[in-house]
Amino acid sequence: MKPLFQLRYRNHVNGWLLVLPAVFMISLFTHYPIGSNLFHSLFSMGTVTRPEVFIGLENYSYLLDDEIFWKVLTNNLIYSMCTVPFSIAIALGMALLINRNIKGRSLVRMAFFTPTVLPMIAVANIWLFFYTPEYGLFDQIFGIFGGDSHNWLGNPDTSLFCLIVMVIWKESGFFMVFYLAALQQLSPELKEAGLMEGSGRWYYFRRVTFPLLMPTTLFVTVNAVVNSFKLVDHLVIMTKGGPDNASSLLLYYIYENAFSFWDTSYAATLTVVLVLILAIITIIQFVVVEKRIHYQ
Amino acid sequence: MKFREFDAEKFIVTTGAWMLGGIWLLPLVFAFWSAFHPAEFSTNFELFAPLTIDNFVRAWSYAPFPRYLLNTFVLVTLILAAQFVLCTLAAYGFARFDFFGKNVVFALVLLQLMIMPEVLLVENYRTISSMGLLDTIPAIGLPYMASAFGIFLLRQSFKSIPKELVEAAQVEGVSAIGILWKVYIPLAKSTYIAYGLVSVSYHWNNFLWPLVVTSSVNSRPLTVGLAIFGAPESGVDWSIITAATVMTMSPLLVAFILFQRQFVQSFMHSGIK
Amino acid sequence: MSSIILKDVCKSWDSTQVLKNINFECKNGNLLVLLGPSGCGKSTTLRLIAGLEIPTSGIVEIDNRDVSNLPPVKRNISMVFQNYALFPHLTVAENILFGLKARRVPKKEQKKRLKDTADLLGLSDFLGRRPAQLSGGQRQRVALGRSIVAQVSVCLMDEPLSNLDAKLRQEMRQEIRALQQRLKMTMIYVTHDQVEAMTIADKIILMKDGEIEQHGTPEDLYNQPATAFTGNFIGNPPMNILTPDSQIMSAFSYLPRSPDSISAYLLGIRPENVEISEDSGIESSVMTTEYLGADSLIVCRSGEQTITLTVKGKADITAGDFLKLDLKPKHIHLFDRESGMRLEDSAWRKAS
Ligand SMILES: Nc1ncnc2c1ncn2[C@@H]1O[C@H](COP(=O)(O)OP(=O)(O)OP(=O)(O)O)[C@@H](O)[C@H]1O
Ligand SMILES: [Mg+2]
Numbered sequence: 076m077k078p079l080f081q082l083r084y085r086n087h088v089n090g091w092l093l094v095l096p097a098v099f100m101i102s103l104f105t106h107y108p109i110g111s112n113l114f115h116s117l118f119s120m121g122t123v124t125r126p127e128v129f130i131g132l133e134n135y136s137y138l139l140d141d142e143i144f145w146k147v148l149t150n151n152l153i154y155s156m157c158t159v160p161f162s163i164a165i166a167l168g169m170a171l172l173i174n175r176n177i178k179g180r181s182l183v184r185m186a187f188f189t190p191t192v193l194p195m196i197a198v199a200n201i202w203l204f205f206y207t208p209e210y211g212l213f214d215q216i217f218g219i220f221g222g223d224s225h226n227w228l229g230n231p232d233t234s235l236f237c238l239i240v241m242v243i244w245k246e247s248g249f250f251m252v253f254y255l256a257a258l259q260q261l262s263p264e265l266k267e268a269g270l271m272e273g274s275g276r277w278y279y280f281r282r283v284t285f286p287l288l289m290p291t292t293l294f295v296t297v298n299a300v301v302n303s304f305k306l307v308d309h310l311v312i313m314t315k316g317g318p319d320n321a322s323s324l325l326l327y328y329i330y331e332n333a334f335s336f337w338d339t340s341y342a343a344t345l346t347v348v349l350v351l352i353l354a355i356i357t358i359i360q361f362v363v364v365e366k367r368i369h370y371q
Numbered sequence: 372m373k374f375r376e377f378d379a380e381k382f383i384v385t386t387g388a389w390m391l392g393g394i395w396l397l398p399l400v401f402a403f404w405s406a407f408h409p410a411e412f413s414t415n416f417e418l419f420a421p422l423t424i425d426n427f428v429r430a431w432s433y434a435p436f437p438r439y440l441l442n443t444f445v446l447v448t449l450i451l452a453a454q455f456v457l458c459t460l461a462a463y464g465f466a467r468f469d470f471f472g473k474n475v476v477f478a479l480v481l482l483q484l485m486i487m488p489e490v491l492l493v494e495n496y497r498t499i500s501s502m503g504l505l506d507t508i509p510a511i512g513l514p515y516m517a518s519a520f521g522i523f524l525l526r527q528s529f530k531s532i533p534k535e536l537v538e539a540a541q542v543e544g545v546s547a548i549g550i551l552w553k554v555y556i557p558l559a560k561s562t563y564i565a566y567g568l569v570s571v572s573y574h575w576n577n578f579l580w581p582l583v584v585t586s587s588v589n590s591r592p593l594t595v596g597l598a599i600f601g602a603p604e605s606g607v608d609w610s611i612i613t614a615a616t617v618m619t620m621s622p623l624l625v626a627f628i629l630f631q632r633q634f635v636q637s638f639m640h641s642g643i644k
Numbered sequence: 645m646s647s648i649i650l651k652d653v654c655k656s657w658d659s660t661q662v663l664k665n666i667n668f669e670c671k672n673g674n675l676l677v678l679l680g681p682s683g684c685g686k687s688t689t690l691r692l693i694a695g696l697e698i699p700t701s702g703i704v705e706i707d708n709r710d711v712s713n714l715p716p717v718k719r720n721i722s723m724v725f726q727n728y729a730l731f732p733h734l735t736v737a738e739n740i741l742f743g744l745k746a747r748r749v750p751k752k753e754q755k756k757r758l759k760d761t762a763d764l765l766g767l768s769d770f771l772g773r774r775p776a777q778l779s780g781g782q783r784q785r786v787a788l789g790r791s792i793v794a795q796v797s798v799c800l801m802d803e804p805l806s807n808l809d810a811k812l813r814q815e816m817r818q819e820i821r822a823l824q825q826r827l828k829m830t831m832i833y834v835t836h837d838q839v840e841a842m843t844i845a846d847k848i849i850l851m852k853d854g855e856i857e858q859h860g861t862p863e864d865l866y867n868q869p870a871t872a873f874t875g876n877f878i879g880n881p882p883m884n885i886l887t888p889d890s891q892i893m894s895a896f897s898y899l900p901r902s903p904d905s906i907s908a909y910l911l912g913i914r915p916e917n918v919e920i921s922e923d924s925g926i927e928s929s930v931m932t933t934e935y936l937g938a939d940s941l942i943v944c945r946s947g948e949q950t951i952t953l954t955v956k957g958k959a960d961i962t963a964g965d966f967l968k969l970d971l972k973p974k975h976i977h978l979f980d981r982e983s984g985m986r987l988e989d990s991a992w993r994k995a996s
Contacts, residue, residue, distance in 0.1 A: 086470055087468075087469075087470040087471050089464070089468050089547060090464045090465075090467075090468030090469065090470030090473065091470050091471075093460045093461060093463055093468065094461045094464040094465060094470075094476060094480075096457055096460060096461070096517070097457040097458065097461035097517040097522060098461065098476060098479075098480065098517075100457065100513075100516055100517035101479075101480055101483050101517045101519065104495055104498070104513070104514035105482060105486060105488065105491065106479065106482070107494075107498070108491040108493075108495055109486070109494075112491065112493065112494050115493075115494070169391065172387060172388040172391070173388065175381075175384055177385040177388055178385055179385075180388075181631070181632075182392065183388045183389060183391075183392035184635065185628070185631050186392035186393070186395045187391075187392060187395055188627075188631075188634070188638075189399060189624070189627065190395065190399075191572075191638075192572050192576075192620075192623050192624065192634065193576070193620045193623070193624070194575065194576035194578065194597075194619060195576060196576075196594045196597055196598050196619070197402075197594075197597065197616045197619050198398075200597070200601050200612060200616045201398050201399075201401065201402045201613065202398065204609055204613070205398070212401065248395070252635055252638045252639050253639065255635075255639065256640075262727065262729070264727055264729040265729050265731060267694075267723075267725070267729070268723070268725055268729035268790075269742070269746075270696070270715075270716050270717065271694060271696075271716045271717070271721070271722065271723045271743075272717075272722075272742055272743025272747075272790070272794065273717040273743055273746050274742070274743070274746035275746070278746050279746075282734075282742070282745075282746075283733075286733045287731075287732070287733060304490075305487055305490050307579065308578040308579055308594075311578070311579075311598060326489075326490065329492070330492065330579065330583070333492070333493045333496070334496075339493055342493045343493055343494065346490070346491060346493055346494070350486055350491075353486050353490065354485070354486075356485065357482075357485045
């Protein structure tokens with residue numbers, strides 16, 4: 076009986092041994108902090124002289140009354156709602172352009188993709204100068220048309236949109252690659268069949284290409300939305316969330332609370348909100364994926 | 372004469388693609404322009420403006436860029452090596468063995484795809500701090516070493532390996548680790564390359580988490596160094612900042628231009644779920 | 645009047661010429677098969693007619709109208725693709741109606757044509773399914789439906805049956821032929837399977853290396869192969885192509901002989917026409933025998949030559965046996981040794 080027993084359990088033991096190191100590390104830096112965040116959000120900030128004390132939901136009620144939180148959350152929603160559709164639409168357009176047999180195609184593809192491999196910090200530095208009043212590229216272009224000088228990043232009305240434009244520039248090429256991969260999987264026979272049956276370019280795109288790209292669009296959308304909540308590097312360089320939090324995003328606000336104001340317990344509370352948002356996105360994704368029709 | 376309407380359309384498409392490509396490159400061209408010209412030309416586009424590398428020399432002397440570069444290099448290598456080991460083992464476990472609770476564990480691992488360590492930076496800072504690792508290079512790398520993305524990619528690639536190959540090795544008496552080493556890893560080479568490129572560019576560029584856990588030249592990577600250097604308070608000239616920026620991104624940029632095809636293909640590969 | 649005419653059509657990709665001076669006509673209501681080995685340019689020819697490729701030179705005419713410069717839509721033709729080109733996200737009905745919707749055919753007309761087509765092809769029960777939920781034969785029918793519903797009189801097919809198993813292929817080719825005759829379509833059908841070609845074609849064009857080897861009815865190609873290549877390509881098992889040696893020359897006195905060279909030609913004979921004889925003929929030894937049910941295939945060796953013959957039923961012959969093989973003059977085809985061209989019967993039979 077012993078060999079059989081061994082054989083049965085060898086799989087379990089081997090499997091567990093193999094995944095254990097990675098699972099342990101992931102738990103340590105993902106699952107454990109999610110839990111400890113929740114825990115710390117229920118306590119007050121401890122200081123050297125005063126230990127942290129349990130305050131229940133006080134942090135949360137403070138959060139509900141925190142105007143800056145609402146401001147930052149709204150900003151983040153605007154930011155997502157602008158960057159995601161625009162960068163996806165541009166990415167799709169780019170992929171459709173590149174997928175044709177045009178001259179210098181690989182050069183154009185490289186031009187589109189390059190921003191993706193650059194550090195956000197470097198990109199922010201370059202764009203910071205574009206937006207500089209008077210000397211920056213934008214003001215110079217506006218100057219040609221007789222426009223006034225603008226303090227693009229210093230103006231609460233424009234600062235968020237300046238960041239949005241930059242992020243669209245940086246991310247479109249990344250999403251383009253996924254569309255390109257998907258387009259290459261489409262059989263040329265389908266296109267020819269459509270052509271023979273008299274479908275115009277737009278009709279074909281609407282009825283065939285776009286629906287067949289739906290899984291890619293879903294994948295890219297989820298990625299883009301998640302990115303819009305977790306990528307805030309540029310804020311550190313360009314606006315520091317300002318002026319007056321006009322361009323601040325949720326993760327940046329968390330960062331500020333934790334490492335500028337040293338209010339880690341409020342930062343933990345904010346993190347709980349961010350994790351919730353990401354969890355909701357995950358759930359939505361699963362529901363849509365479940366519902367999605369499987370073609371093949 | 373032939374297919375005139377088709378040709379016109381192709382012309383428009385080509386021109387459109389070129390123009391968009393040009394616009395997309397503009398910021399970079401601009402950065403290079405101002406990095407290689409004296410400050411007075413940085414917004415003054417004269418074709419025959421004198422070229423200079425003075426900006427680079429000055430940036431180099433103002434801040435310890437060689438050290439930052441070394442730190443980034445060590446960091447990226449460390450992370451990649453650890454990721455390869457941890458992800459390979461885990462992916463092998465998930466792909467080949469049926470063990471108790473496998474599906475639940477795998478789902479828990481995938482959670483990291485959505486909730487990356489930088490989102491949890493407050494608590495992770497606490498953890499790293501309690502380990503006494505603050506301001507070290509391993510501190511920057513630790514949260515990323517077990518990567519759900521890597522496990523996921525490798526598991527996919529392992530699962531697509533024909534069963535016969537594995538069974539043939541089994542019949543020859545190769546051990547489980549031998550099979551991993553001799554069958555699975557060699558056959559997943561392209562996945563390793565793809566994942567490696569994606570991971571290197573991610574960590575070369577990563578910023579927020581390194582910013583939080585580093586506080587000295589000894590551990591700061593390039594991105595953090597550049598941010599501190601370029602901060603408005605530092606009062607450094609714009610041309611010098613762009614020179615530093617160009618320096619920061621050029622290793623990756625050069626690699627990208629040389630291996631453009633592999634890069635694009637790797638990102639494609641990593642996106643197909 | 646839906647005839648298709650190709651005049652001096654050439655097609656090159658970069659420096660390689662794929663089609664060389666293709667000339668042919670497909671008459672109204674005919675089914676023309678383009679046949680030939682892989683890579684000979686069949687698909688390219690079809691795609692030129694469809695307008696999916698543009699000829700390097702030459703003219704394509706449909707209905708006496710030069711269509712060489714027209715895009716596919718304006719040529720008034722339909723096409724069935726090798727892999728069916730069904731849209732995976734659309735239902736059968738949507739797939740069939742795809743072209744009609746694109747051309748904004750009125751809803752009522754669409755409905756009527758869909759019903760007619762579905763009835764004709766026995767697809768009525770599957771209209772709501774997606775291609776992935778259909779069998780291979782059903783998918784093939786949907787692809788046919790797409791081309792029928794357009795109600796154009798010219799239909800092009802590129803190896804439409806190559807993804808089906810042998811039995812289904814036979815059924816479907818009969819069905820296609822019946823449909824073509826019933827709807828009086830002009831059809832150009834590409835295949836590399838000579839049996840398929842022989843069974844459904846009105847006319848066959850046999851191609852080789854971008855050139856037309858022979859254009860004729862299936863009987864023409866079988867009985868009067870214009871070249872040694874045709875003789876070998878058509879028929880299963882293929883025609884024996886022998887190089888006359890001294891044994892053959894002495895055994896068959898009817899063979900023409902010229903004083904300078906005895907073997908200026910190749911000798912072709914179909915396996916079923918090779919006869920086993922008691923007394924006259926060439927000596928050969930049996931290499932292998934294969935029993936195929938209705939008949940047996942016997943491969944013999946005589947000198948340098950390999951000769952295949954078929955006999956009815958199960959032959960009482962085993963490997964190693966010696967046979968005398970008789971080649972009757974009426975079954976002999978002669979081909980020029982250099983060019984492979986057929987030597988006209990009248991020429992050599994008179995001479996002998
Ligand atoms: N787009 C192309 N570019 C370059 N060469 C091509 C192209 N399409 C076809 N060819 C070449 O033209 C020749 C004829 O191709 P074609 O597809 O017409 O052959 P075919 O007779 O249909 O063969 P098969 O039976 O294998 O389908 C081949 O040698 C092929 O390599
Ligand atoms: Mg073909």
